[in-house]
Amino acid sequence: MNQSRAALAAIAVVIPLAMLATVYTGRPAQQGGQEHDKVRLVASFYPLYEFASRVGGDKASVSSLVPAGIEPHDWEPTAQDRLRVSDADILVINGAGFESWAGEMEAKVVVDTSQGIDHGANPHIWLDPVIAKHQVEKIREAVIVADPANADYYKKNADSFLTELDQLNSFIKLQLADCEKSDFIAFHDAFAYFAARYGLTQHAIHDVSPEGDILPQKLQQVISLANQLGINVIYSEDLVDSRLADTIAGEIPGGRVLVLSPVEGIKQQEQDAGIGYIDKMKENVANLRVGLECR
Ligand SMILES: [Zn+2]
Structure with missing residues:
Protein backbone atom coordinates (compact mmCIF):
# COMPACT_ATOMS: atom_id res chain seq x y z
CA MET A 1 0.00 0.00 0.00
CA GLN A 30 8.78 34.43 -26.05
CA GLN A 31 10.10 36.17 -22.97
CA GLY A 32 10.41 39.50 -24.75
CA GLY A 33 8.15 40.86 -27.46
CA GLN A 34 10.94 42.53 -29.45
CA GLU A 35 13.15 39.44 -29.64
CA HIS A 36 10.18 37.52 -30.96
CA ASP A 37 10.07 39.64 -34.10
CA LYS A 38 13.67 39.00 -35.02
CA VAL A 39 14.83 36.35 -37.45
CA ARG A 40 16.64 33.74 -35.39
CA LEU A 41 19.85 32.39 -36.90
CA VAL A 42 22.10 29.77 -35.41
CA ALA A 43 25.54 29.60 -37.02
CA SER A 44 27.77 26.57 -36.67
CA PHE A 45 31.07 28.26 -35.72
CA TYR A 46 32.85 31.60 -35.63
CA PRO A 47 33.25 32.97 -39.16
CA LEU A 48 29.68 32.00 -40.05
CA TYR A 49 28.52 33.61 -36.81
CA GLU A 50 30.23 36.88 -37.74
CA PHE A 51 29.04 36.77 -41.35
CA ALA A 52 25.44 36.13 -40.23
CA SER A 53 25.67 38.85 -37.56
CA ARG A 54 26.89 41.37 -40.11
CA VAL A 55 24.03 40.59 -42.50
CA GLY A 56 21.34 40.33 -39.83
CA GLY A 57 22.34 43.45 -37.91
CA ASP A 58 19.84 44.35 -35.19
CA LYS A 59 16.92 42.76 -37.02
CA ALA A 60 18.23 39.25 -36.40
CA SER A 61 19.32 37.37 -33.33
CA VAL A 62 22.40 35.33 -34.15
CA SER A 63 24.18 32.80 -31.98
CA SER A 64 27.02 30.37 -32.52
CA LEU A 65 26.75 26.67 -31.72
CA VAL A 66 30.47 26.26 -31.07
CA PRO A 67 31.22 28.49 -28.06
CA ALA A 68 33.71 31.37 -28.34
CA GLY A 69 37.35 30.32 -28.36
CA ILE A 70 36.65 26.60 -28.85
CA GLU A 71 38.30 24.72 -31.73
CA PRO A 72 35.37 23.55 -33.89
CA HIS A 73 36.90 20.57 -35.73
CA ASP A 74 36.07 17.94 -33.09
CA TRP A 75 33.08 19.71 -31.62
CA GLU A 76 29.84 17.71 -31.24
CA PRO A 77 26.37 19.15 -30.59
CA THR A 78 24.56 18.42 -27.31
CA ALA A 79 20.81 17.72 -27.02
CA GLN A 80 20.41 21.38 -26.05
CA ASP A 81 22.23 22.50 -29.20
CA ARG A 82 19.83 20.38 -31.26
CA LEU A 83 16.90 22.14 -29.60
CA ARG A 84 18.43 25.53 -30.35
CA VAL A 85 18.73 24.54 -34.00
CA SER A 86 15.20 23.16 -34.35
CA ASP A 87 13.85 26.28 -32.66
CA ALA A 88 15.75 28.72 -34.92
CA ASP A 89 14.54 30.01 -38.28
CA ILE A 90 17.83 29.32 -40.07
CA LEU A 91 20.87 27.14 -39.44
CA VAL A 92 23.96 28.60 -41.16
CA ILE A 93 26.77 26.17 -41.87
CA ASN A 94 30.09 26.40 -43.67
CA GLY A 95 29.43 23.10 -45.43
CA ALA A 96 32.11 21.38 -47.54
CA GLY A 97 32.13 18.64 -44.90
CA PHE A 98 33.14 20.81 -41.97
CA GLU A 99 30.03 20.14 -39.87
CA SER A 100 29.83 16.34 -39.92
CA TRP A 101 26.82 16.56 -37.57
CA ALA A 102 24.74 18.91 -39.76
CA GLY A 103 22.72 16.13 -41.38
CA GLU A 104 21.30 15.02 -38.02
CA MET A 105 19.92 18.45 -37.21
CA GLU A 106 16.20 19.17 -37.47
CA ALA A 107 16.55 22.68 -38.82
CA LYS A 108 13.71 24.58 -40.52
CA VAL A 109 16.13 25.99 -43.10
CA VAL A 110 19.80 25.11 -43.60
CA VAL A 111 22.04 27.55 -45.46
CA ASP A 112 25.03 25.66 -46.77
CA THR A 113 27.35 28.56 -47.61
CA SER A 114 29.70 26.32 -49.60
CA GLN A 115 26.96 25.60 -52.13
CA GLY A 116 28.13 26.74 -55.57
CA ILE A 117 31.80 26.74 -54.53
CA ASP A 118 34.22 24.28 -56.09
CA HIS A 119 35.73 23.02 -52.85
CA GLY A 120 37.14 19.50 -53.05
CA ALA A 121 37.73 17.74 -49.72
CA ASN A 122 39.13 20.70 -47.79
CA PRO A 123 36.48 22.73 -45.91
CA HIS A 124 38.52 25.90 -45.12
CA ILE A 125 36.89 28.06 -47.76
CA TRP A 126 36.28 31.08 -45.46
CA LEU A 127 40.00 31.88 -45.41
CA ASP A 128 39.77 33.08 -49.01
CA PRO A 129 38.05 36.49 -48.75
CA VAL A 130 36.64 36.11 -52.26
CA ILE A 131 34.92 32.84 -51.31
CA ALA A 132 33.87 34.42 -48.00
CA LYS A 133 31.93 36.96 -50.10
CA HIS A 134 29.99 34.09 -51.65
CA GLN A 135 29.23 32.77 -48.17
CA VAL A 136 27.92 36.18 -47.10
CA GLU A 137 25.72 36.31 -50.22
CA LYS A 138 24.23 32.89 -49.42
CA ILE A 139 23.36 34.11 -45.92
CA ARG A 140 21.87 37.34 -47.32
CA GLU A 141 19.60 35.38 -49.69
CA ALA A 142 18.31 33.14 -46.90
CA VAL A 143 17.68 35.97 -44.46
CA ILE A 144 15.75 37.90 -47.11
CA VAL A 145 13.56 34.86 -47.78
CA ALA A 146 12.89 34.53 -44.03
CA ASP A 147 12.17 38.25 -43.55
CA PRO A 148 11.36 39.87 -46.93
CA ALA A 149 9.95 43.00 -45.29
CA ASN A 150 13.49 43.99 -44.28
CA ALA A 151 15.17 42.96 -47.55
CA ASP A 152 16.68 46.41 -48.17
CA TYR A 153 18.15 46.50 -44.70
CA TYR A 154 19.86 43.10 -45.14
CA LYS A 155 21.11 44.05 -48.61
CA LYS A 156 22.66 47.22 -47.23
CA ASN A 157 24.34 45.34 -44.38
CA ALA A 158 25.64 42.66 -46.72
CA ASP A 159 26.92 45.25 -49.22
CA SER A 160 28.88 47.04 -46.56
CA PHE A 161 30.55 43.82 -45.40
CA LEU A 162 31.15 42.68 -49.00
CA THR A 163 32.95 45.97 -49.61
CA GLU A 164 35.16 45.32 -46.57
CA LEU A 165 35.97 41.88 -47.94
CA ASP A 166 36.89 43.40 -51.32
CA GLN A 167 39.16 45.85 -49.54
CA LEU A 168 40.71 43.00 -47.54
CA ASN A 169 41.40 41.09 -50.76
CA SER A 170 43.13 44.13 -52.30
CA PHE A 171 45.05 44.71 -49.07
CA ILE A 172 46.35 41.12 -49.00
CA LYS A 173 47.39 41.25 -52.67
CA LEU A 174 49.30 44.46 -52.06
CA GLN A 175 50.96 43.23 -48.86
CA LEU A 176 52.11 40.00 -50.47
CA ALA A 177 53.07 41.47 -53.83
CA ASP A 178 56.84 41.56 -53.34
CA CYS A 179 58.11 38.65 -51.24
CA GLU A 180 61.27 36.59 -51.24
CA LYS A 181 59.47 33.31 -50.59
CA SER A 182 56.15 31.81 -51.59
CA ASP A 183 56.22 28.67 -49.38
CA PHE A 184 55.03 28.64 -45.78
CA ILE A 185 54.41 25.97 -43.15
CA ALA A 186 50.99 26.23 -41.52
CA PHE A 187 49.97 24.37 -38.37
CA HIS A 188 47.16 22.55 -40.19
CA ASP A 189 45.96 22.33 -43.75
CA ALA A 190 43.65 25.34 -43.44
CA PHE A 191 45.20 27.75 -45.95
CA ALA A 192 44.83 25.84 -49.21
CA TYR A 193 42.24 28.25 -50.68
CA PHE A 194 44.05 31.26 -49.28
CA ALA A 195 47.34 30.05 -50.81
CA ALA A 196 45.68 29.36 -54.17
CA ARG A 197 44.14 32.85 -54.20
CA TYR A 198 47.44 34.64 -53.54
CA GLY A 199 49.85 32.44 -55.46
CA LEU A 200 51.46 30.85 -52.40
CA THR A 201 52.34 27.25 -51.55
CA GLN A 202 51.08 25.98 -48.23
CA HIS A 203 52.74 23.09 -46.39
CA ALA A 204 51.17 21.87 -43.17
CA ILE A 205 52.21 20.02 -40.03
CA HIS A 206 48.72 18.61 -39.40
CA ASP A 207 46.21 17.53 -42.05
CA VAL A 208 42.73 19.06 -42.31
CA SER A 209 42.25 19.11 -38.53
CA PRO A 210 44.69 20.72 -36.05
CA GLU A 211 44.13 17.94 -33.53
CA GLY A 212 45.55 14.43 -33.16
CA ASP A 213 49.05 12.99 -32.88
CA ILE A 214 51.93 13.73 -35.20
CA LEU A 215 54.33 10.88 -35.99
CA PRO A 216 58.05 11.53 -35.42
CA GLN A 217 58.65 10.83 -39.13
CA LYS A 218 56.21 13.60 -40.06
CA LEU A 219 57.96 15.96 -37.66
CA GLN A 220 61.28 15.11 -39.27
CA GLN A 221 59.79 15.66 -42.75
CA VAL A 222 58.61 19.14 -41.78
CA ILE A 223 62.03 20.03 -40.33
CA SER A 224 63.77 18.79 -43.50
CA LEU A 225 61.35 20.72 -45.68
CA ALA A 226 61.93 23.91 -43.70
CA ASN A 227 65.69 23.49 -44.00
CA GLN A 228 65.46 22.70 -47.69
CA LEU A 229 63.30 25.77 -48.43
CA GLY A 230 65.22 28.05 -46.06
CA ILE A 231 62.08 28.61 -44.02
CA ASN A 232 62.64 29.82 -40.47
CA VAL A 233 59.12 30.75 -39.42
CA ILE A 234 56.83 27.94 -38.28
CA TYR A 235 53.21 28.94 -37.88
CA SER A 236 51.12 28.01 -34.88
CA GLU A 237 47.47 28.94 -34.26
CA ASP A 238 45.54 30.98 -31.74
CA LEU A 239 43.45 28.06 -30.38
CA VAL A 240 46.04 25.28 -30.17
CA ASP A 241 48.96 24.32 -27.95
CA SER A 242 52.00 25.82 -29.67
CA ARG A 243 54.51 23.31 -28.26
CA LEU A 244 54.62 21.26 -31.45
CA ALA A 245 55.45 24.35 -33.50
CA ASP A 246 58.03 25.35 -30.84
CA THR A 247 59.69 21.93 -31.13
CA ILE A 248 59.97 22.21 -34.90
CA ALA A 249 61.23 25.80 -34.77
CA GLY A 250 63.84 24.68 -32.22
CA GLU A 251 65.27 22.29 -34.80
CA ILE A 252 65.63 24.95 -37.50
CA PRO A 253 68.49 27.46 -37.64
CA GLY A 254 67.05 30.83 -36.58
CA GLY A 255 63.65 29.18 -36.19
CA ARG A 256 60.76 31.09 -34.63
CA VAL A 257 57.03 30.65 -34.17
CA LEU A 258 54.36 33.10 -35.30
CA VAL A 259 50.57 32.77 -35.39
CA LEU A 260 48.57 32.14 -38.52
CA SER A 261 44.97 32.00 -37.39
CA PRO A 262 42.53 29.78 -39.29
CA VAL A 263 39.81 32.01 -37.75
CA GLU A 264 38.01 28.89 -36.57
CA GLY A 265 37.17 30.62 -33.31
CA ILE A 266 37.84 33.94 -31.62
CA LYS A 267 38.16 34.12 -27.84
CA GLN A 268 35.39 35.95 -26.02
CA GLN A 269 37.70 38.67 -24.68
CA GLU A 270 38.91 39.37 -28.22
CA GLN A 271 35.34 39.45 -29.54
CA ASP A 272 34.44 41.85 -26.72
CA ALA A 273 37.35 44.04 -27.82
CA GLY A 274 35.81 44.15 -31.31
CA ILE A 275 38.31 41.81 -32.98
CA GLY A 276 36.80 39.94 -35.90
CA TYR A 277 37.52 38.10 -39.12
CA ILE A 278 39.10 41.04 -40.94
CA ASP A 279 41.40 41.89 -38.01
CA LYS A 280 42.52 38.26 -37.76
CA MET A 281 43.19 38.11 -41.49
CA LYS A 282 45.26 41.30 -41.32
CA GLU A 283 47.28 39.86 -38.42
CA ASN A 284 47.83 36.75 -40.52
CA VAL A 285 49.10 38.84 -43.40
CA ALA A 286 51.48 40.75 -41.12
CA ASN A 287 52.90 37.45 -39.82
CA LEU A 288 53.06 35.96 -43.30
CA ARG A 289 55.06 38.96 -44.48
CA VAL A 290 57.71 38.02 -41.91
CA GLY A 291 57.88 34.38 -42.99
CA LEU A 292 57.76 35.12 -46.70
CA GLU A 293 60.27 37.94 -46.33
CA CYS A 294 58.13 40.52 -48.08
CA ARG A 295 59.27 44.05 -48.77
ZN1 LIG B 1 40.67 23.68 -39.72
Missing part, protein backbone atom coordinates in the same frame (compact mmCIF):
# COMPACT_ATOMS: atom_id res chain seq x y z
CA ASN A 2 2.69 2.43 1.04
CA GLN A 3 4.76 1.45 -1.96
CA SER A 4 2.02 2.13 -4.51
CA ARG A 5 1.17 5.44 -2.83
CA ALA A 6 4.82 6.37 -3.05
CA ALA A 7 4.83 5.37 -6.71
CA LEU A 8 1.73 7.50 -7.38
CA ALA A 9 3.33 10.42 -5.58
CA ALA A 10 6.40 10.00 -7.73
CA ILE A 11 4.30 10.05 -10.89
CA ALA A 12 2.47 13.10 -9.62
CA VAL A 13 5.79 14.85 -9.23
CA VAL A 14 7.19 13.68 -12.55
CA ILE A 15 4.24 14.83 -14.65
CA PRO A 16 4.27 18.49 -13.65
CA LEU A 17 8.04 18.58 -14.06
CA ALA A 18 7.73 17.18 -17.55
CA MET A 19 5.10 19.77 -18.35
CA LEU A 20 7.31 22.51 -17.00
CA ALA A 21 10.14 21.23 -19.14
CA THR A 22 8.06 21.49 -22.29
CA VAL A 23 7.03 25.01 -21.37
CA TYR A 24 10.50 26.25 -20.56
CA THR A 25 12.38 24.74 -23.47
CA GLY A 26 10.27 26.97 -25.69
CA ARG A 27 11.96 29.77 -27.58
CA PRO A 28 13.59 32.30 -25.29
CA ALA A 29 12.19 34.90 -27.67
Whole structure:
Protein backbone atom coordinates (compact mmCIF):
# COMPACT_ATOMS: atom_id res chain seq x y z
CA MET A 1 0.00 0.00 0.00
CA ASN A 2 2.69 2.43 1.04
CA GLN A 3 4.76 1.45 -1.96
CA SER A 4 2.02 2.13 -4.51
CA ARG A 5 1.17 5.44 -2.83
CA ALA A 6 4.82 6.37 -3.05
CA ALA A 7 4.83 5.37 -6.71
CA LEU A 8 1.73 7.50 -7.38
CA ALA A 9 3.33 10.42 -5.58
CA ALA A 10 6.40 10.00 -7.73
CA ILE A 11 4.30 10.05 -10.89
CA ALA A 12 2.47 13.10 -9.62
CA VAL A 13 5.79 14.85 -9.23
CA VAL A 14 7.19 13.68 -12.55
CA ILE A 15 4.24 14.83 -14.65
CA PRO A 16 4.27 18.49 -13.65
CA LEU A 17 8.04 18.58 -14.06
CA ALA A 18 7.73 17.18 -17.55
CA MET A 19 5.10 19.77 -18.35
CA LEU A 20 7.31 22.51 -17.00
CA ALA A 21 10.14 21.23 -19.14
CA THR A 22 8.06 21.49 -22.29
CA VAL A 23 7.03 25.01 -21.37
CA TYR A 24 10.50 26.25 -20.56
CA THR A 25 12.38 24.74 -23.47
CA GLY A 26 10.27 26.97 -25.69
CA ARG A 27 11.96 29.77 -27.58
CA PRO A 28 13.59 32.30 -25.29
CA ALA A 29 12.19 34.90 -27.67
CA GLN A 30 8.78 34.43 -26.05
CA GLN A 31 10.10 36.17 -22.97
CA GLY A 32 10.41 39.50 -24.75
CA GLY A 33 8.15 40.86 -27.46
CA GLN A 34 10.94 42.53 -29.45
CA GLU A 35 13.15 39.44 -29.64
CA HIS A 36 10.18 37.52 -30.96
CA ASP A 37 10.07 39.64 -34.10
CA LYS A 38 13.67 39.00 -35.02
CA VAL A 39 14.83 36.35 -37.45
CA ARG A 40 16.64 33.74 -35.39
CA LEU A 41 19.85 32.39 -36.90
CA VAL A 42 22.10 29.77 -35.41
CA ALA A 43 25.54 29.60 -37.02
CA SER A 44 27.77 26.57 -36.67
CA PHE A 45 31.07 28.26 -35.72
CA TYR A 46 32.85 31.60 -35.63
CA PRO A 47 33.25 32.97 -39.16
CA LEU A 48 29.68 32.00 -40.05
CA TYR A 49 28.52 33.61 -36.81
CA GLU A 50 30.23 36.88 -37.74
CA PHE A 51 29.04 36.77 -41.35
CA ALA A 52 25.44 36.13 -40.23
CA SER A 53 25.67 38.85 -37.56
CA ARG A 54 26.89 41.37 -40.11
CA VAL A 55 24.03 40.59 -42.50
CA GLY A 56 21.34 40.33 -39.83
CA GLY A 57 22.34 43.45 -37.91
CA ASP A 58 19.84 44.35 -35.19
CA LYS A 59 16.92 42.76 -37.02
CA ALA A 60 18.23 39.25 -36.40
CA SER A 61 19.32 37.37 -33.33
CA VAL A 62 22.40 35.33 -34.15
CA SER A 63 24.18 32.80 -31.98
CA SER A 64 27.02 30.37 -32.52
CA LEU A 65 26.75 26.67 -31.72
CA VAL A 66 30.47 26.26 -31.07
CA PRO A 67 31.22 28.49 -28.06
CA ALA A 68 33.71 31.37 -28.34
CA GLY A 69 37.35 30.32 -28.36
CA ILE A 70 36.65 26.60 -28.85
CA GLU A 71 38.30 24.72 -31.73
CA PRO A 72 35.37 23.55 -33.89
CA HIS A 73 36.90 20.57 -35.73
CA ASP A 74 36.07 17.94 -33.09
CA TRP A 75 33.08 19.71 -31.62
CA GLU A 76 29.84 17.71 -31.24
CA PRO A 77 26.37 19.15 -30.59
CA THR A 78 24.56 18.42 -27.31
CA ALA A 79 20.81 17.72 -27.02
CA GLN A 80 20.41 21.38 -26.05
CA ASP A 81 22.23 22.50 -29.20
CA ARG A 82 19.83 20.38 -31.26
CA LEU A 83 16.90 22.14 -29.60
CA ARG A 84 18.43 25.53 -30.35
CA VAL A 85 18.73 24.54 -34.00
CA SER A 86 15.20 23.16 -34.35
CA ASP A 87 13.85 26.28 -32.66
CA ALA A 88 15.75 28.72 -34.92
CA ASP A 89 14.54 30.01 -38.28
CA ILE A 90 17.83 29.32 -40.07
CA LEU A 91 20.87 27.14 -39.44
CA VAL A 92 23.96 28.60 -41.16
CA ILE A 93 26.77 26.17 -41.87
CA ASN A 94 30.09 26.40 -43.67
CA GLY A 95 29.43 23.10 -45.43
CA ALA A 96 32.11 21.38 -47.54
CA GLY A 97 32.13 18.64 -44.90
CA PHE A 98 33.14 20.81 -41.97
CA GLU A 99 30.03 20.14 -39.87
CA SER A 100 29.83 16.34 -39.92
CA TRP A 101 26.82 16.56 -37.57
CA ALA A 102 24.74 18.91 -39.76
CA GLY A 103 22.72 16.13 -41.38
CA GLU A 104 21.30 15.02 -38.02
CA MET A 105 19.92 18.45 -37.21
CA GLU A 106 16.20 19.17 -37.47
CA ALA A 107 16.55 22.68 -38.82
CA LYS A 108 13.71 24.58 -40.52
CA VAL A 109 16.13 25.99 -43.10
CA VAL A 110 19.80 25.11 -43.60
CA VAL A 111 22.04 27.55 -45.46
CA ASP A 112 25.03 25.66 -46.77
CA THR A 113 27.35 28.56 -47.61
CA SER A 114 29.70 26.32 -49.60
CA GLN A 115 26.96 25.60 -52.13
CA GLY A 116 28.13 26.74 -55.57
CA ILE A 117 31.80 26.74 -54.53
CA ASP A 118 34.22 24.28 -56.09
CA HIS A 119 35.73 23.02 -52.85
CA GLY A 120 37.14 19.50 -53.05
CA ALA A 121 37.73 17.74 -49.72
CA ASN A 122 39.13 20.70 -47.79
CA PRO A 123 36.48 22.73 -45.91
CA HIS A 124 38.52 25.90 -45.12
CA ILE A 125 36.89 28.06 -47.76
CA TRP A 126 36.28 31.08 -45.46
CA LEU A 127 40.00 31.88 -45.41
CA ASP A 128 39.77 33.08 -49.01
CA PRO A 129 38.05 36.49 -48.75
CA VAL A 130 36.64 36.11 -52.26
CA ILE A 131 34.92 32.84 -51.31
CA ALA A 132 33.87 34.42 -48.00
CA LYS A 133 31.93 36.96 -50.10
CA HIS A 134 29.99 34.09 -51.65
CA GLN A 135 29.23 32.77 -48.17
CA VAL A 136 27.92 36.18 -47.10
CA GLU A 137 25.72 36.31 -50.22
CA LYS A 138 24.23 32.89 -49.42
CA ILE A 139 23.36 34.11 -45.92
CA ARG A 140 21.87 37.34 -47.32
CA GLU A 141 19.60 35.38 -49.69
CA ALA A 142 18.31 33.14 -46.90
CA VAL A 143 17.68 35.97 -44.46
CA ILE A 144 15.75 37.90 -47.11
CA VAL A 145 13.56 34.86 -47.78
CA ALA A 146 12.89 34.53 -44.03
CA ASP A 147 12.17 38.25 -43.55
CA PRO A 148 11.36 39.87 -46.93
CA ALA A 149 9.95 43.00 -45.29
CA ASN A 150 13.49 43.99 -44.28
CA ALA A 151 15.17 42.96 -47.55
CA ASP A 152 16.68 46.41 -48.17
CA TYR A 153 18.15 46.50 -44.70
CA TYR A 154 19.86 43.10 -45.14
CA LYS A 155 21.11 44.05 -48.61
CA LYS A 156 22.66 47.22 -47.23
CA ASN A 157 24.34 45.34 -44.38
CA ALA A 158 25.64 42.66 -46.72
CA ASP A 159 26.92 45.25 -49.22
CA SER A 160 28.88 47.04 -46.56
CA PHE A 161 30.55 43.82 -45.40
CA LEU A 162 31.15 42.68 -49.00
CA THR A 163 32.95 45.97 -49.61
CA GLU A 164 35.16 45.32 -46.57
CA LEU A 165 35.97 41.88 -47.94
CA ASP A 166 36.89 43.40 -51.32
CA GLN A 167 39.16 45.85 -49.54
CA LEU A 168 40.71 43.00 -47.54
CA ASN A 169 41.40 41.09 -50.76
CA SER A 170 43.13 44.13 -52.30
CA PHE A 171 45.05 44.71 -49.07
CA ILE A 172 46.35 41.12 -49.00
CA LYS A 173 47.39 41.25 -52.67
CA LEU A 174 49.30 44.46 -52.06
CA GLN A 175 50.96 43.23 -48.86
CA LEU A 176 52.11 40.00 -50.47
CA ALA A 177 53.07 41.47 -53.83
CA ASP A 178 56.84 41.56 -53.34
CA CYS A 179 58.11 38.65 -51.24
CA GLU A 180 61.27 36.59 -51.24
CA LYS A 181 59.47 33.31 -50.59
CA SER A 182 56.15 31.81 -51.59
CA ASP A 183 56.22 28.67 -49.38
CA PHE A 184 55.03 28.64 -45.78
CA ILE A 185 54.41 25.97 -43.15
CA ALA A 186 50.99 26.23 -41.52
CA PHE A 187 49.97 24.37 -38.37
CA HIS A 188 47.16 22.55 -40.19
CA ASP A 189 45.96 22.33 -43.75
CA ALA A 190 43.65 25.34 -43.44
CA PHE A 191 45.20 27.75 -45.95
CA ALA A 192 44.83 25.84 -49.21
CA TYR A 193 42.24 28.25 -50.68
CA PHE A 194 44.05 31.26 -49.28
CA ALA A 195 47.34 30.05 -50.81
CA ALA A 196 45.68 29.36 -54.17
CA ARG A 197 44.14 32.85 -54.20
CA TYR A 198 47.44 34.64 -53.54
CA GLY A 199 49.85 32.44 -55.46
CA LEU A 200 51.46 30.85 -52.40
CA THR A 201 52.34 27.25 -51.55
CA GLN A 202 51.08 25.98 -48.23
CA HIS A 203 52.74 23.09 -46.39
CA ALA A 204 51.17 21.87 -43.17
CA ILE A 205 52.21 20.02 -40.03
CA HIS A 206 48.72 18.61 -39.40
CA ASP A 207 46.21 17.53 -42.05
CA VAL A 208 42.73 19.06 -42.31
CA SER A 209 42.25 19.11 -38.53
CA PRO A 210 44.69 20.72 -36.05
CA GLU A 211 44.13 17.94 -33.53
CA GLY A 212 45.55 14.43 -33.16
CA ASP A 213 49.05 12.99 -32.88
CA ILE A 214 51.93 13.73 -35.20
CA LEU A 215 54.33 10.88 -35.99
CA PRO A 216 58.05 11.53 -35.42
CA GLN A 217 58.65 10.83 -39.13
CA LYS A 218 56.21 13.60 -40.06
CA LEU A 219 57.96 15.96 -37.66
CA GLN A 220 61.28 15.11 -39.27
CA GLN A 221 59.79 15.66 -42.75
CA VAL A 222 58.61 19.14 -41.78
CA ILE A 223 62.03 20.03 -40.33
CA SER A 224 63.77 18.79 -43.50
CA LEU A 225 61.35 20.72 -45.68
CA ALA A 226 61.93 23.91 -43.70
CA ASN A 227 65.69 23.49 -44.00
CA GLN A 228 65.46 22.70 -47.69
CA LEU A 229 63.30 25.77 -48.43
CA GLY A 230 65.22 28.05 -46.06
CA ILE A 231 62.08 28.61 -44.02
CA ASN A 232 62.64 29.82 -40.47
CA VAL A 233 59.12 30.75 -39.42
CA ILE A 234 56.83 27.94 -38.28
CA TYR A 235 53.21 28.94 -37.88
CA SER A 236 51.12 28.01 -34.88
CA GLU A 237 47.47 28.94 -34.26
CA ASP A 238 45.54 30.98 -31.74
CA LEU A 239 43.45 28.06 -30.38
CA VAL A 240 46.04 25.28 -30.17
CA ASP A 241 48.96 24.32 -27.95
CA SER A 242 52.00 25.82 -29.67
CA ARG A 243 54.51 23.31 -28.26
CA LEU A 244 54.62 21.26 -31.45
CA ALA A 245 55.45 24.35 -33.50
CA ASP A 246 58.03 25.35 -30.84
CA THR A 247 59.69 21.93 -31.13
CA ILE A 248 59.97 22.21 -34.90
CA ALA A 249 61.23 25.80 -34.77
CA GLY A 250 63.84 24.68 -32.22
CA GLU A 251 65.27 22.29 -34.80
CA ILE A 252 65.63 24.95 -37.50
CA PRO A 253 68.49 27.46 -37.64
CA GLY A 254 67.05 30.83 -36.58
CA GLY A 255 63.65 29.18 -36.19
CA ARG A 256 60.76 31.09 -34.63
CA VAL A 257 57.03 30.65 -34.17
CA LEU A 258 54.36 33.10 -35.30
CA VAL A 259 50.57 32.77 -35.39
CA LEU A 260 48.57 32.14 -38.52
CA SER A 261 44.97 32.00 -37.39
CA PRO A 262 42.53 29.78 -39.29
CA VAL A 263 39.81 32.01 -37.75
CA GLU A 264 38.01 28.89 -36.57
CA GLY A 265 37.17 30.62 -33.31
CA ILE A 266 37.84 33.94 -31.62
CA LYS A 267 38.16 34.12 -27.84
CA GLN A 268 35.39 35.95 -26.02
CA GLN A 269 37.70 38.67 -24.68
CA GLU A 270 38.91 39.37 -28.22
CA GLN A 271 35.34 39.45 -29.54
CA ASP A 272 34.44 41.85 -26.72
CA ALA A 273 37.35 44.04 -27.82
CA GLY A 274 35.81 44.15 -31.31
CA ILE A 275 38.31 41.81 -32.98
CA GLY A 276 36.80 39.94 -35.90
CA TYR A 277 37.52 38.10 -39.12
CA ILE A 278 39.10 41.04 -40.94
CA ASP A 279 41.40 41.89 -38.01
CA LYS A 280 42.52 38.26 -37.76
CA MET A 281 43.19 38.11 -41.49
CA LYS A 282 45.26 41.30 -41.32
CA GLU A 283 47.28 39.86 -38.42
CA ASN A 284 47.83 36.75 -40.52
CA VAL A 285 49.10 38.84 -43.40
CA ALA A 286 51.48 40.75 -41.12
CA ASN A 287 52.90 37.45 -39.82
CA LEU A 288 53.06 35.96 -43.30
CA ARG A 289 55.06 38.96 -44.48
CA VAL A 290 57.71 38.02 -41.91
CA GLY A 291 57.88 34.38 -42.99
CA LEU A 292 57.76 35.12 -46.70
CA GLU A 293 60.27 37.94 -46.33
CA CYS A 294 58.13 40.52 -48.08
CA ARG A 295 59.27 44.05 -48.77
ZN1 LIG B 1 40.67 23.68 -39.72
